[in-house]
Amino acid sequence: MSLTADQASTPGGRTRVDRRQWTRLLAAASSGARGRLGLALTAVVVLAAALGPVLAPYSATQFVTTPFAKPSAQHLLGGDDIGRDVLSRLLAGGWVLLVMAVAATVIGLVLGTLAGVSAAYLRGRWDGIIMRTVDIILAFPTIVFALLLVSVVGPKLWLIVLAVGVSHAPQVARVMRAATLEISERDFVKAVELWGVRSWTVMRSEVLPNLSSPLMVELGLRLTYSIVIISGLSFLGFSQPPPAPNWGLMINENRLGLVANPWSVVVPALMIALLTIGTNTFTDAVGRLAIGVGRGSEETAVAGGLAGAVMMGELQQFPLDEGVIEDPEATESREPAVD
């Protein structure tokens, strides 16, 4: 209620946005077919990874069958390269990947938002200095940057998380900088500035809350990308040391038995694929809502920009013109609450 009252008292041409914008965005995204599919896929994999260690029928590290045994009643997915139960390793081997991916995403979002928002806020010389400095990281492909650090300190999990997180920063910074610049030109921000409110306060209370839709999209894209990179690194052998189970590592270990027991490779690969398809599809649904598909050329921004360029991590400007979801129903439904 206080929010709506607040909203009413705010001068300016465009309506000020609800601070709970992101919850509405997520709710709207999950109600569409695309979003529901993405959410369901993600939920299945996350549940399997989270509950898996409890449900696993055997130990993930003990030899309970013959190497590359075919699937049987005792071992539903057969045996792996040295005779461990594939299903048990599969169930036990997901949660570390998930935790690492989430941590890397958070680091990337925090660093990138700090850099992008301060660059947009400070403008002028500092803008250039901050953005050019952050851009240097772009010269390293993410996986190469991670390998460079790993080559020195060894495959420590925190180091991989940090490397992937830092690699996200430039793309997040670009998007957040563009979004901040765009929002600070809006009338309601100008109006508050004219009242003489201090810049940092304007930043915190007017601009930042409105960055939630680009931030949500970035969150999804960076999460997908984190999963891709971190599972890729574990495929290369840079993750938990063996014999710890890990989907990426399982694929690598069991490749030799692709003919004898294909399931030992296919199922971990499928888990990673379902997870990334799930997060990416949901992000796509959020992105379409956040930008507003079907409003002329913005569709091109979605098709090429979002899933394409942002995923590649290079989007220069987030097309934020319709970044504020203006859902008339949502506004109406809140109306009675005022009195």
Add this chain to the structure above:
Amino acid sequence: MAQLALDGAAVSSRRWRDGHPILWLALSRTLFGVLTLLAVSVIVFAATTVLPGNAAKAILGQTATPARVRALQLQLNLDHSVWYRYWAWLTDTARGNFGISYAARIPAWQVVGPRLANSAVLVLLAGVIGTVIGVGLGALAAVRRGGRADDVLAIVSLGVTSLPEFVVGIGLVIVFATTFWHLLPAVSLVAPGSTAWQDPSVLVLPGATLVIVIVPYILRMTRAATIEALESDYLENARLKGLSPRRLLLVHALPNAIPPVVQVIGLNLLYLAGGIVVVETLFAFPGIGQGLVNAVDDRDVPVIQLTVLLLAAFYVFVNIVSDVVSLLASPRRRLPRS
């Protein structure tokens, strides 16, 4: 007076810039690229030599005698200051002296060079084929906008962009090399001393993996940029003039889609620079990506340094080229401002 002269210089440099937009862009990007490479060299040097870990011990192993460790430390300049070592390393690198590979005991360049050639062939092949397929399918999707082909392409490309390269690669191996058919080698065996293109079959699966991974991005950007052009006023005008749809697309719409598409192709080449690490390892393809993974396993610092620097130089180069090309493709921005 001095101020006036300064103003004069600023004005004339701006005038020069406005008169030569392409040269200006190329020069400023090159300058910035050199600065980027310098910054990259600092990071690479710092990461590989300043961070903890006794390099000499790591190279010689646990059984090394103190005397040999000491000798190697002297050889690596380890008793000098960090700044001295950085400068020595930088000048050596600039002269093309990249050090001796710890693992192979031959100059790092001889380790990386042949691998670089193999990777270049792979990336170039995937880049060209991926671009042709991506632009073709993107234009098709734009023309058939909202039709079934467009829908299918949209769903498939959303799915494929989500997948890690090694999942795509494993899928191809299962289909074409092991479980379903046995058409292609699952592992790219290349005899030492020979090159990847002497037996093109080893290029097929790694190349196809990379193509599949990059096509969706190029497709989506081509589709978006073409639709934007197709909906523009000048195209409406051309349509009203009665031009054929083919001519509309090929002569009027596609050329205007070039600048954003060139940018995306550039990005995909950059993406390939990272993507080869996983794909080459998956197929045991003897390129710099697999070489980097091996070098990290062996802590082979000179090879790691050289590989990362090469990839960074590639990044800078591709950025300059794609900026200049997309400027060349936009006549309005190309003309000198009057």
